[in-house]
Amino acid sequence: MKSKYSQEQRKIERSAEQHSDVQGTDNSENRAKLPDEAWEEMYKALYEYYFGRIDFLSLPDRYEEILGIKKTLLLK
Secondary structure, three states: OOOHHHHHHHHHHHHHHHOOOOOOOOOHHHOOOOOHHHHHHHHHHHHHHHOOOOOOOHHHHHHHHHHOOOOOOOOO
8 A cells, every 4th residue: 555645755756847847037147247346335335334324224325326226206
């Protein structure tokens, strides 16, 4: 008599085989490459927040400046 465990394990193995041709969703080639200076500035801003030199809401503002992202107005 076969155990229920072996039947369940066989189902799992089959489903893994069926989906083996599915590629991952990592789009690392589509990501923009940042220069090392931008990363360094982002780390510095994070440390400024950590040591209390800037507040939490100033941190995203600094990141926007470093990355060159336009600020959007959420409230109209």
